[in-house]
Amino acid sequence: MRAPVSWLRELVSIPDSESGRDIAERLIRAGLEVETVETLGEGVLGELVVGRVESIEELTDFKKPIRWCQVTVGGATRGIICGARNFSEGDLVAVALPGTVLPGGFTIATRETYGHMSDGMLCSERELGLGEGHDGIIILEPGSALPGNDARPILGVGDEVLDIAVTPDRGYALSMRGLARELAIAYEVPFVDVGRELVELPAPDAERLPAACASDDLEACALFTLRTIIDFDPTKVSPGWMRSRLSACGMRPVSLAVDVTNYVMLETGQPLHAFDLGKIRGAIRAGRPAGGETLETIDHVVRTLSSDDLVISDDRGPIGLAGTMGGLETEIDSTTTSLALEAAHFSAEVVARMARRHKLSSEASRRFERGVDRELAPYASARAASLLLQWGGGHYVGMTAVEAAMSPVIIEMRSSEPSAVAGMEIPEATVIESLGRVGCEVVGGQDPLRVIAPSWRADLTDACDLVEEVVRLIGYDNVPSRLPTAAVGHGLTAAQRMRRRVGVMLAARGGVEVLSYPFVSDAELDALRIPSDDPRRSTVVLANPMSDQLPYLRATLLPGLLTAVRRNAGRGSTSVNLFELGSVYRGAVEGEALRPSVLMRPSEQEWAALNEALPSQPFLVAGVLAGERELDGWWGAARAYDWSDALAAAVSVGEILGITLEVSRGANPSFHPGRCAELVLAGTVVGSAGELHPRVCEALGLVPRTCAWELDLGALMTSAPPVRPAPIVGTQPVAKEDLALIVSDEVSTSAVEQALRQGAGELLESVRLFDVYRGPQVPDGHRSLAFALRFRAPDRTLEAAETAEVRQAAIDCAASTCGAVLR
Amino acid sequence: MSAPNSAFDPKQVAALDASAIDAMVADALAAIAMAGDLAAIKEVRLAHAGDRSPLALANREIGALPPAAKAEAGKRMGEARGAIKSALEARTEILELERDERALVEEAVDVTLPVDRAPLGARHPLTTLMERICDVFIAMGYDIAEGPEVESEWVNFDALNVPPDHPARTMQDTFYVGSPESGVVLRTQTSPIQIRAMLERPLPIYVVAPGRVFRTDELDATHTPVFHQVEGLAVDENITMADLKGTLDHFAAEMFGAGIVTRLRPSYFPFTEPSAELDVQCFVCRGASIGNPDSSCRTCGSEGWIEWGGCGMVNPRVLDAVGIDSAKYRGFAFGMGIERTLMFRNGVTDMRDMVEGDIRFSQAFGVES
Known part of the structure; x- marks a missing residue:
């Protein structure tokens, strides 16, 4: 909402010393978000005067018609060239004299153009920075000034305009009237409500019947009024001051009838609509359409109606979307001489739903959605009718109206409630006085207070709404600051602690955390070679994605990480180790929306059903490693990331949670079929790690041999031991035994290691593979695995014979389970 | 011999x-x-x-x-x-x-040789900032609450006193999952975690809830469709606006330095009444730049205050929706954007830096923010 300060000053006596910024500060403290304070025509420097066009010579030798005008600017007459054609001889216009600077730094000079010496410029609104109007030059009202007068005050140059973002509860603030009321409260000055002044109109015409109206749905349209004016002069234009104000408020002046409805809407907050009565057949009624009809609105969009809409119709069908936008067919035009002026009260919900359905937000719908004063319509339409008669001539026929019965809402509030909520003492007298200042009526003196909210404050329905009004008027700044008594907390949950540790550990290992968008495309999933039956294809689909290319939510963290890898590479960081912790989303969303009552707690069943309707959202951790792990340097040659780095990262996540993940050969299709490990926890696969499939790297433009890993962190965290048992730290001497076993390539190292452990039994302290050898003495398809074994007894020094015995037992077990042969 | x-x-x-x-x-x-x-x-x-x-x-x-x-x-x-x-x-x-x-x-060596063979990585500064915030509240006895990112529309809107067709729903541009009628959305705010906390935890409730939220804004220097918020909620007997102010002042001092306070301006949120916009005193100029062109402040634009978030007293209708006796219990709630906080606190000038995963950005923060 744009509000010129000059207009506000006309409605409320703001002290003269107050600047636009001061006024903005007051409104902000009252809860209105003033986003900017701008000065109209701020860039206009130098002389801007009123001129009278004495004569016009049409120049026709040029590509476009040009006028050579003689303009009196007090005393002198100047010759000025002008390209606009909207003015006539005798009109008063705004003239920028040579030397004047216009917004944008454009300096007017005497110069030869179109064969004449042009000695100034006739200005349009846009050229002066007063608005968007550029259809022609500004024409002042006849007799409003003398040639040579300073045109600035007349044009509003220098006037300040506040731009206010109005929250949904403050519909009344979408009007000068509402803002003026807030300022009257803030400055503690009297307020005269233009929304309750019934402008005097001519007596209704006893000979003629005004246009008839009806409301077929008194809940959706509780008040419908029509005022009829005939013999209206469609050639009359709006007065300059009205056009200036509309422009300053960001609305384009159109025609007298349209301008008046807009002007009164800005002033009072009541949306109005003028129909061309000549195009109407029968009564104008508000009601529900059957559904399926079409209506072309004045924005030239053909809209298909729903039975949930609220429309204005005549005998031939719908002629407008109620409180949203009129129809094209009955729109007033340059020949309209009879008008039906609609002012009505439509339900906020109905208009909101309709505006949303038709994706049509208009000045009218924005106001109805936020609540229009229920009693305002007849007052506003009287103002509009009076302006139309004054400036457009015409004859007032009369008014018709239908209205639902109205019963005031009484809100009960204990007079101590504002004190209790604010945490400060607020005397009852202050409470009652504050409520009175915002327009509430307190009926009866007993507690709880019985309060009737004013009709323009549809947002005041509950005691807490009244509390806000009271505390707001006292000032939020005056509420004291103190800490509540401490609650007894539990600290971080185990899962919260574990997530932090995993993050710190991965960072300490050189990983850089990213937080990528969860939106993915089919192309990315295809590039990752994820087959159609894979759970990672069971993606959640967005109804309104940011881009049609990215319609899904991720079911794996890899696409986002790989995008970040690519972006880093593009910026010169080709060696990266990235990781991400985050949710993925799996499963379809089906069925009807569940909407339990909000008047009470949902039942256990309702709550369970709401949660079951959500897709599963596992919490994963994943990483991607590309390029070089260690650059070449004085220490030696570079070392590239390989599959083992990815696997080590994944295994370390388990380790830091106190979990030993089993590793086996994996078959994740995104990975190199020979370099993919599967991570298993209690028999369930919880992740993959290894080198990405060469085709994945190629398809996604990654460095060859990019490695990755991904783990279901949520599953790991549930299995993490809550308490870790202490080890027995043996102090007896250790006995070390090395051995090399030849095993087939079919047998995994971990199987051999497991066999050694099993065979050696409890005396074995650790096994470590220290060499893998292929070559002479080892048959083809086999390799030699060299292990270092450490034995220790808790209570004695192991004898050589005893050590030899367990060593042999280990070898025997490896031989029998893995076919291993001692080398 | x-x-x-x-x-x-x-x-x-x-x-x-x-x-x-x-x-x-x-x-x-x-x-x-x-x-x-x-x-x-x-x-x-x-x-x-x-x-x-x-x-x-x-x-x-x-x-x-x-x-x-x-x-x-x-x-x-x-x-x-x-x-x-x-x-x-x-x-x-x-x-x-x-x-x-x-x-x-x-055997002496040149100890000034580079030793960054295996450089440290880094956590995302948004993550560490959220943890920092959580720690402030943990110390005050709060717990950390969580909720799903794909959320029920009822929890995200209805239970928070945003009925269907309420204009507040259009204040936030919502991602709908499946179809616009599915009743499932990407949460537009961390406030639904309030509903979950109140339905699932015993009274009194003192929680903060950090998390990721989604709105259909195009990515530019100041907007992103995916961002983070932290929400605070206290529900207890005799909770007042004064408690809210005290809590926010303490929070501001912990985040921005001793003596930094907050300011509340009346505003509107469907789930709080009274509602307020929350400003934090500029921790760089502490107000010294207001009306003082010679020492202008880039952090607050010489306003002296920085817009930080929103807050208010929990609307009793919200308490009704979760079955908490609003005659006995009152609550306060507050929320702020983590990206926004990082931007003005740490001087991040472009939202995209926090989104793109460029290692140079996070590495500058290490494991703290």
Whole structure:
């Protein structure tokens, strides 16, 4: 909402010393978000005067018609060239004299153009920075000034305009009237409500019947009024001051009838609509359409109606979307001489739903959605009718109206409630006085207070709404600051602690955390070679994605990480180790929306059903490693990331949670079929790690041999031991035994290691593979695995014979389970 | 090895003469002092303390002395050999020390060589900032609550007193999952976690809830469709706006420095009433830049205050929707954007830096923000 300060000053006596910024500060403290304070025509420097066009010579030798005008600017007459054609001889216009600077730094000079010496410029609104109007030059009202007068005050140059973002509860603030009321409260000055002044109109015409109206749905349209004016002069234009104000408020002046409805809407907050009565057949009624009809609105969009809409119709069908936008067919035009002026009260919900359905937000719908004063319509339409008669001539026929019965809402509030909520003492007298200042009526003196909210404050329905009004008027700044008594907390949950540790550990290992968008495309999933039956294809689909290319939510963290890898590479960081912790989303969303009552707690069943309707959202951790792990340097040659780095990262996540993940050969299709490990926890696969499939790297433009890993962190965290048992730290001497076993390539190292452990039994302290050898003495398809074994007894020094015995037992077990042969 | 002088032969032995021994000792000590390195000292040891040294040879003659002279000669000889031995030891120790020092000097390296073979990684500053915020509230006795990112529309809107077709729903541009009628959305705010906390936790409730939220804004320097918020909620008997202000002031001081306070301006949120916009005092200029063009402040735009978030007293309708007796309990709630906080607190100038995953951005923060 744009509000010129000059207009506000006309409605409320703001002290003269107050600047636009001061006024903005007051409104902000009252809860209105003033986003900017701008000065109209701020860039206009130098002389801007009123001129009278004495004569016009049409120049026709040029590509476009040009006028050579003689303009009196007090005393002198100047010759000025002008390209606009909207003015006539005798009109008063705004003239920028040579030397004047216009917004944008454009300096007017005497110069030869179109064969004449042009000695100034006739200005349009846009050229002066007063608005968007550029259809022609500004024409002042006849007799409003003398040639040579300073045109600035007349044009509003220098006037300040506040731009206010109005929250949904403050519909009344979408009007000068509402803002003026807030300022009257803030400055503690009297307020005269233009929304309750019934402008005097001519007596209704006893000979003629005004246009008839009806409301077929008194809940959706509780008040419908029509005022009829005939013999209206469609050639009359709006007065300059009205056009200036509309422009300053960001609305384009159109025609007298349209301008008046807009002007009164800005002033009072009541949306109005003028129909061309000549195009109407029968009564104008508000009601529900059957559904399926079409209506072309004045924005030239053909809209298909729903039975949930609220429309204005005549005998031939719908002629407008109620409180949203009129129809094209009955729109007033340059020949309209009879008008039906609609002012009505439509339900906020109905208009909101309709505006949303038709994706049509208009000045009218924005106001109805936020609540229009229920009693305002007849007052506003009287103002509009009076302006139309004054400036457009015409004859007032009369008014018709239908209205639902109205019963005031009484809100009960204990007079101590504002004190209790604010945490400060607020005397009852202050409470009652504050409520009175915002327009509430307190009926009866007993507690709880019985309060009737004013009709323009549809947002005041509950005691807490009244509390806000009271505390707001006292000032939020005056509420004291103190800490509540401490609650007894539990600290971080185990899962919260574990997530932090995993993050710190991965960072300490050189990983850089990213937080990528969860939106993915089919192309990315295809590039990752994820087959159609894979759970990672069971993606959640967005109804309104940011881009049609990215319609899904991720079911794996890899696409986002790989995008970040690519972006880093593009910026010169080709060696990266990235990781991400985050949710993925799996499963379809089906069925009807569940909407339990909000008047009470949902039942256990309702709550369970709401949660079951959500897709599963596992919490994963994943990483991607590309390029070089260690650059070449004085220490030696570079070392590239390989599959083992990815696997080590994944295994370390388990380790830091106190979990030993089993590793086996994996078959994740995104990975190199020979370099993919599967991570298993209690028999369930919880992740993959290894080198990405060469085709994945190629398809996604990654460095060859990019490695990755991904783990279901949520599953790991549930299995993490809550308490870790202490080890027995043996102090007896250790006995070390090395051995090399030849095993087939079919047998995994971990199987051999497991066999050694099993065979050696409890005396074995650790096994470590220290060499893998292929070559002479080892048959083809086999390799030699060299292990270092450490034995220790808790209570004695192991004898050589005893050590030899367990060593042999280990070898025997490896031989029998893995076919291993001692080398 | 000196042979026993079994054949008693009482004669004077010149080599055992006191002056001769003194001369040998003097020779030996001079040679020891002259020895420049460990190899030289080894030779000196052989020459003056070895089996073939003059003293050793003289020693062999002791047996030939008459018994009366033996004791005296033995004593003299012992003193002489002792003197040489200790001189040798002393000199050897000095030479060994010199050798060691030389070796350590030779092994010196350039410790200014780069050692960043395996540089540290980093956590995302948004993550660490959220953790920092959580820690402030953990210390105040709060718990950390969580909720799903794909959320029920009822929890995200209806239960928060945003009925269908309420204009507040269009304040936030919502991602709908499946279809616009599915009743499932990407949560547009962390406020649904309030509903979950109130439905699932015993009273009183003191929680903060950090998390990721989604709105259909295009990515630019100041907007992103995916961002983070932190929500705070306290529900207890006798909770007041004064408690809310005190909590926010404490929070602001913890985040931005002692003495930094907050300011509330009336506003509107469907789930709080009264509602307020929350500003934090500028922690850079502390208000000194207001109306002072000579010392303008980039952090607050010389406003003295920085818009930080929203807050208010929990609307009793929200308490009704979760079955909390609003006659007995009241609550306050607040929320703020993490990206926004990081932007003004740490001077991030472009939203995209927090989104794109450029390692240079996060690495500048390390594991703290």
